[in-house]
Amino acid sequence: MPTIRILISGAGIAGLSLAHWLHRYGFEVTVVEKADGIRGGGQAVDFKGPVHRGVLTRMGILDAVRRAHVDTADAALVNSAGRRIGTLPGAFAAGEINIRRGELVRILHHLTAHTCEYLFGDEITSLNQTRDGVDVTFARAAPRTFDIVVGADGIHSSVRALAFGPESTYVQHLGYHYALATLDVGDDDVMYNEPARMAALGGSKAPAFFVFASDESARDGEPAQKAQLIDAYAGSRWRVPELMAEIPNATEFHMDTISRVSMNRYVHGRVVLVGDSAYGNALGGYGTGLALVGAYVLAGELYRARGDHETAFSRYE
Template sequence: MTQTKVLISGAGVAGAALAHFLHHDGFDVTVVERTPGLRGSGYAVDFRGDAFDVLAEMGILDEIQGHDTKMRGTTLIDTEGTAVGQLPAEAFAGELEVPKPELTRILHRVTEPDVLYIFDDSITTLTQHPDHITVEFERGAPRDVDLVIGADGLFSKVRRLAFGPHEACLRHLGMSGVGFTTDNILGLAHSGVLQQVGTTAVYAFAAADTARMSVSLSFATDAPTLDRRPRSEQEQAVRTAFTGRKWVVPQLLDAMATADDFYFSSSTQVHLNSWSRGRVALIGDAGYCAAPTAGMGTSQALIGARSLARHLTASNGDHTAAFAAYEAELRPYIEANQQTGREGAAAFGARTE
């Protein structure tokens, strides 16, 4: 019997997890990733609810738990840096938190022997036919496959090619921010601090590596237009938002300017009437990002990957039925998480209408 050929765009959590489940069920899987190799950066990620069942089913739960950051909680501070309250670890770290590079490394290691990974390439064209899809790439030769799955994040290339422009499905939640790491000038140890003033917030924490701390500087914005602007403009927007702030904010702004892991993003959700179009489907942030304020991105990626794989396996080759069943099963869960994401953004004074 001929194996169903599936091309997954994106080697992150959603893509690697889906590759694992599909290969296990007899599919011929290829993963294409635009970066030259595995991403070695990123904040810690957390797991909640049914995501633990997915990790256990993959046989990696014990190993993942071995990388627990052991966060103890977050201290709320006022404008002068004085402690005024405490949040439990679960507020930011979920039921389990691990460094994202460790999760990515583990997922790649358990799938790499059986899945073809193509790095440093990206899909440029999708041409759907009655019985297959022709995929063209920036560098590699065209391929004919049975299905294409977009697991390539908020600004998914697959989604843009198959569903239309980003602007049609992205919903800005009224806040943006930068993230970077710097020296642990606050002496944090498996803990964090949060200072919220008006529609701005400073969050810093030290987890696995207590010599360094991760910093997030968030502020209210009207639209995610800064996401695609030069770093210099993004930094200036941050400086403007935090003008006049005391405590260690001036030092953090200086550290931002020299950080080599600087990234800028807006709290944005993806809303689509359908997560599939012909022989193309979406999982994870590409299809239904709930925004960082929901704290569910990693769990959604894992649960969505398992759901899609199960329905493709059960469909006996009927991808249309599989995609419909996957969406029917998952959409209530996603809608609840997206509501949580909107409420989280509103808690920071953002406008989420």
């Protein structure tokens, strides 16, 4: 098989899984990631069923993932006075194997850290498809040409926007936001709900986890997003005022809309999407498994087709 040069945008679960399989099958792989390195932290993600276990086994990481398993405890539901009024079973949001996202990314990156090229702190700025390849420009690196470009860069994929069109065409905001924050709040698993807003502490998602209703888009930049969260919880009861007072100093913070990606095609010429960029299912408990399996199938079809992207992409879809 001739050397096929493949660029993957995004060093998350989908991108790192795909990099592993493509290198294993003899492709030349470059991964570009706008963060300065592999991003740690994040909520617990899960695997369930024989398909997930089968792919993890074939990757050779099932035992490592199992060793990193974190238990998902039952959460106490409390009222505004802090009195327990119910229980949310840990199994409700868990799979057979639960692992912190950051730990999973570390395991996946270890597979290709020394065999694939990584461009950290950079991102794709343009794609120009020709008969023979894709001419790519970057924010920092010199322009290059690849045979195939893969968008594995999440629900707000820049590759999807460049190749398929604006995000608004494919991403539906479902009316809620979620936020994850690292706060010193104790270890008890507890959840408090009011109409249109929820606060949970000590669970597997993050030390502090919030969901609130809003039709507004997530603001740009962490300080603005922290202010947006604080505004959304104004007047809330229980321990929420105390938590909001700590948000400006949260050491790790992530906020986004709860949205769904809906696409009829995952392919545009030599550009293909995988994971949340193509079939995102935010907070539904399936995104990690879909990313893992999607990467496995895409790489397998490219190998099976000996790099013929048209045949492989048709089978992948």
